[in-house]
Amino acid sequence: xxxxxxxxxxxTAVAATSGSLAARGKQVDLFGVVVLAQVTALGGGTLRxxxxxxxPVFWVADPGYVITATLAALFIFVVARFLTxxxxxxxxxxxxxxxxxxxxxxxxALATGVSPVVAVAMGVMTGVAGGIIRDVLTQEIPLVFxxxxxxxxxxxxxxxxxxxxxxxxxxxxxxxxxxxxxxLVLRLAAIQxxxxxxxxxxx
Amino acid sequence: xxxxxxxxxxxTAVAATSGSLAARGKQVDLFGVVVLAQVTALGGGTLRxxxxxxxPVFWVADPGYVITATLAALFIFVVARFLTxxxxxxxxxxxxxxxxxxxxxxxxALATGVSPVVAVAMGVMTGVAGGIIRDVLTQEIPLVFxxxxxxxxxxxxxxxxxxxxxxxxxxxxxxxxxxxxxxLVLRLAAIQxxxxxxxxxxx
Amino acid sequence: xxxxxxxxxxxTAVAATSGSLAARGKQVDLFGVVVLAQVTALGGGTLRxxxxxxxPVFWVADPGYVITATLAALFIFVVARFLTxxxxxxxxxxxxxxxxxxxxxxxxALATGVSPVVAVAMGVMTGVAGGIIRDVLTQEIPLVFxxxxxxxxxxxxxxxxxxxxxxxxxxxxxxxxxxxxxxLVLRLAAIQxxxxxxxxxxx
Numbered sequence: 001x002x003x004x005x006x007x008x009x010x011x012t013a014v015a016a017t018s019g020s021l022a023a024r025g026k027q028v029d030l031f032g033v034v035v036l037a038q039v040t041a042l043g044g045g046t047l048r049x050x051x052x053x054x055x056p057v058f059w060v061a062d063p064g065y066v067i068t069a070t071l072a073a074l075f076i077f078v079v080a081r082f083l084t085x086x087x088x089x090x091x092x093x094x095x096x097x098x099x100x101x102x103x104x105x106x107x108x109a110l111a112t113g114v115s116p117v118v119a120v121a122m123g124v125m126t127g128v129a130g131g132i133i134r135d136v137l138t139q140e141i142p143l144v145f146x147x148x149x150x151x152x153x154x155x156x157x158x159x160x161x162x163x164x165x166x167x168x169x170x171x172x173x174x175x176x177x178x179x180x181x182x183x184l185v186l187r188l189a190a191i192q193x194x195x196x197x198x199x200x201x202x203x
Numbered sequence: 204x205x206x207x208x209x210x211x212x213x214x215t216a217v218a219a220t221s222g223s224l225a226a227r228g229k230q231v232d233l234f235g236v237v238v239l240a241q242v243t244a245l246g247g248g249t250l251r252x253x254x255x256x257x258x259p260v261f262w263v264a265d266p267g268y269v270i271t272a273t274l275a276a277l278f279i280f281v282v283a284r285f286l287t288x289x290x291x292x293x294x295x296x297x298x299x300x301x302x303x304x305x306x307x308x309x310x311x312a313l314a315t316g317v318s319p320v321v322a323v324a325m326g327v328m329t330g331v332a333g334g335i336i337r338d339v340l341t342q343e344i345p346l347v348f349x350x351x352x353x354x355x356x357x358x359x360x361x362x363x364x365x366x367x368x369x370x371x372x373x374x375x376x377x378x379x380x381x382x383x384x385x386x387l388v389l390r391l392a393a394i395q396x397x398x399x400x401x402x403x404x405x406x
Numbered sequence: 407x408x409x410x411x412x413x414x415x416x417x418t419a420v421a422a423t424s425g426s427l428a429a430r431g432k433q434v435d436l437f438g439v440v441v442l443a444q445v446t447a448l449g450g451g452t453l454r455x456x457x458x459x460x461x462p463v464f465w466v467a468d469p470g471y472v473i474t475a476t477l478a479a480l481f482i483f484v485v486a487r488f489l490t491x492x493x494x495x496x497x498x499x500x501x502x503x504x505x506x507x508x509x510x511x512x513x514x515a516l517a518t519g520v521s522p523v524v525a526v527a528m529g530v531m532t533g534v535a536g537g538i539i540r541d542v543l544t545q546e547i548p549l550v551f552x553x554x555x556x557x558x559x560x561x562x563x564x565x566x567x568x569x570x571x572x573x574x575x576x577x578x579x580x581x582x583x584x585x586x587x588x589x590l591v592l593r594l595a596a597i598q599x600x601x602x603x604x605x606x607x608x609x
Contacts, residue, residue, distance in 0.1 A: 019475035023551075023606045030603040031560045032551045035534070038527075046457060051249060053258050055459050056520075081607055114259075117266035121241075132340065137538070138548055141342055145226075145235050154234045158343070197232040200223075201284055254452060256461050317462075320469035324444075333442070335543065344545055348429075348438045357437045393435075400435040404487055 001011035003109060003176055008045070008058065011100035012065050015041040015130055016072035021085065022138050030077060036134060037073035038066065044101050048122055052112050091191060094131055094143065096136035097154075099183035102127035102156045103176055106163040116164045123160030127183070128153055150190035154197060159183030206379055207310060211248070211261065214303035215268050218244040218333055219275035221296035224288065225341050233280060239337060240276035241269065247304050247332035251325055255315050294394060297334055297346065298358075305330035305359045306379055308390035309366040319367045326363030330386070331356055353393035357400060362386030409582055410513060413463065414451070417506035418471050421447040421536055422478035424499035427491065428544050436483060442540060443479035444472065450507050450535035454528055458518050497597060500537055500549065501561075505589035508533035508562045509582055512569040522570045529566030533589070534559055556596035560603060565589030 019040030023033045042059050049057040059065040079085075107124025109119035128144050135142040144152045163179035189195060222243030226236045245262050252260040263269040282288075308329025312322035329345050338345040347355045366382035392398060426445030429439045433553045448465050455463040465471040485491075511532025515525035534550050541548040569585035595601060 008351070020606075026551065026606070028551050028606050029560075031563065032558075033606050035530075035550055035559050038266065050253055050456055051260050051263065053260075055461075057457050060457065060520055060524050063521050063527075063531070066527050067524055077606060114263055115266050117269055118263050121262075121266075121269050124238075125412075136339060136542060137548060137551060139342075139545075142340060144238055145229065145231050145340060152235075153238050154232075197234055200226045200229070200231050200236050200280060216573075253456055254463050254466065256463075317466055318469050320472055321466050324469075324472050327441075339542060342545075345543055347441055347541060348432065350433045355438075356441050357435075360437065369595070398435055403429045403432070403434050403439050405484060 003172055004104065007100055008104055009065065009068055010082070011097060011104060012041045012068045013072040014093050014100065015044075015097035016069040017076055018090055018097055018131070019069075020073045020076035020079070021090040021093065022134050022140070024080070024090075026138055033077055034070055034073045037076075038069050039137065040097075040130045040134040041069040041072075042066070042130070043133045044126040044131075045104065046131050048105050048108060048126045051125075052109060052114070052122065054108060054112055087185065095184060095187045095191075097130065098127045098156055098187060099149075099159060099180045101130065102159045102183050103163055103179045106109050106160045106179070107167075107176075110164065110167055111193065120157065120160040120164050123163065124153055124156045127156040129159070150194055151186055152197045155183045155186035155190065158186055206375055207307065210303055210379065212267065212271055214300055214307060215244045215271045216275040217296050217303065218247075218300035219272040220279055221293055221300055221334070222272075222337050223276045223279035224283070224293040224296065225337050225343070227283070229341055236280055237273055237276045239340065240279075241272050242340065243300075243333045244275075244334070245269070246336045247329040250305065250332050251308050251311060252330045254328075254359060255312060255317070255325065257315055264309055285325040295391075298387055298390045298394075300333065301330045301355070301359055301361060301390060302383045304333065305362045305386050306366055306382045309363045309382070310370075313370055315366065323360065323363040325365050326366065327356055327359045330359040330363070353397055353399045354389055355393055358389035358393065359388045372385040387404075409578055410510065413506055413582065414510055415470065415474055417510060418474045419478040419502055420472050420499050420506065421450075421503035422475040424496055424503055424537070425475075425484055425540050426479045426482035427486070427496040427499065428546070430486070430496075431443045432544055439483050440476055440479045442543065443482075444475050445543065446503075446536045446540040447475040447478075448472070448536070449539045450532040451510065454511050454514060454532045454534050457531075458515060458520070460514060460518055460529065476599045496587045498594075501590055501593045501597075503536065504533045504558070504562055504593060507536065507563060508565045508589050509569055509585045512566045512585070513573075513582075516570065516573055526563065526566040526570050529569065530559055530562045533562040533566070556600055557592055561589045561592035561596065564592055 001043040016037035019037040020033050045058050059174035102123045106119050106123035158181045159182040162182045166175045219240035222240040223236050226239055267297050305326045309322050309326035312325035335345040360383045362385040365385045369378045422443035425443035426439050451464050458583045512529035515528035538548040565585045565588040566589050568588045572581045
């Protein structure tokens with residue numbers, strides 16, 4: 001539980017950062033940025049808890065997550081005025097959120113006793129949902145459906161599978177590290193070398 | 204319950220097909236197509252179960268639905284490379300999903316003891332939600348709000364009403380057949396002869 | 407509870423009106439307008455009840471809300487053919503829905519015993535969610551993220567904070583009036599004099 005807790009707070013801050021950065025060039029105001037950060041950071045986990053009926057929803061039980069996301073958004077709001085943040089920074093924060101939330105999703109799903117297939121699906125959903133909501137709200141095509149976005153949901157699927165396979169076999173620290181590293185390394189390698197799955201071609 | 208089960212698996216495959224076909228011309232990769240198929244096939248029922256608090260959510264209880272949707276998506280991914288699928292095919296799969304999910308939604312809602320008005324609303328919601336999410340994610344105007352789309356939510360409403368009215372009066376097989384046929388025939392007839400409700404005109 | 411009930415029905419009608427008016431110029435048919443009105447009017451409260459696990463969801467328990475929203479949509483559908491409704495009317499109905507749903511959200515959240523921070527977050531979410539869904543479905547940029555939209559989520563935040571601060575200190579009538587007035591006055595004043603928060607500027 002302490003690992004879940006620490007990782008969840010860190011993931012919240014990272015995802016809130018990616019949510020805030022998505023507001024660039026969109027002329028969103030201060031509180032709009034906070035809302036976007038909250039939705040990106042808390043959306044995936046909320047969906048996970050509601051579907052698994054894991055009550056109360058994590059941020060209802062502990063308002064610390066709401067505060068963490070708000071502080072991260074305010075920090076980015078101020079810092080972005082003075083520091084140039086290349087687009088790579090959003091992609092990096094997004095990849096971090098993807099890796100962390102995937103592991104968190106599988107872990108919480110397994111803890112409620114669902115089957116491994118459902119736990120993996122729940123991990124992918126927790127990983128990609130926040131970013132999808134962020135992209136829909138800012139009228140971007142969700143990263144998961146863009147052809148030049150390499151191994152997005154796929155990286156999440158691999159990390160989730162690693163977590164589910166190792167969970168009852170090795171110690172928690174190793175499970176978390178390997179699962180998070182799998183998603184992160186796959187996603188970053190795919191960005192760097194433009195690795196991708198075959199595209200859908202319809203005649 | 205066996206009817207619910209068989210129809211639900213068939214509906215999942217049909218809706219997953221419509222979700223996969225929505226990826227045409229969008230340059231979505233293999234796993235993106237699977238995600239789109241899952242969301243289209245499982246979205247409406249998930250919303251229904253969460254709002255009705257019917258636990259566990261159907262695909263959490265039985266991962267078979269996740270697998271059915273995945274297999275349908277992979278099948279379409281391969282087949283679409285070799286066979287030409289006219290746009291009518293997407294509309295047909297969508298109409299099938301609409302009719303089946305509407306009946307499934309009303310049935311499950313009535314089983315939890317809600318009032319007929321709520322059961323009909325739940326049927327329409329289950330019928331249209333998956334397709335709406337699919338269209339939002341692929342940045343299309345949802346079919347339900349397009350003027351040249353004839354009797355969409357209306358066909359679902361009629362099928363749902365037939366189900367709710369007949370349910371305690373005739374045998375299950377008749378209820379399911381008539382409700383599904385009502386939605387399907389209305390929707391297909393409306394496409395064929397361009398039947399539509401009056402449009403919203405604001406001065 | 408009676409205040410909650412009366413305000414909720416009134417808010418439903420107001421939000422359904424804003425949902426219906428969003429269909430202008432979009433060539434949505436009669437039942438599409440009803441669906442849009444329902445989603446706008448019932449979406450925020452549904453999200454609130456599902457996340458708080460306040461069961462049954464308000465409109466499942468009382469189908470009167472579904473009927474109220476439907477009647478409001480039909481009324482607007484007919485009236486809009488004969489009366490010119492300026493765009494200000496949509497903004498006014500939207501501001502009314504924002505103010506009312508914010509108060510309703512905080513009140514219901516506080517009644518379930520969550521912390522004040524969560525109750526305020528829940529108020530803002532209930533206030534803005536219906537309108538966000540409406541805008542996403544009609545492919546508009548959500549009001550909350552538009553730069554020329556003045557003090558939107560901010561007005562909701564202030565109203566929610568007023569409610570949470572006063573709730574255990576003064577009588578219910580005063581709490582409701584002051585909270586609703588705070589959101590409404592701030593939002594309308596901001597529209598009138600173009601008051602706004604600083605925008606997000608990234609170098």
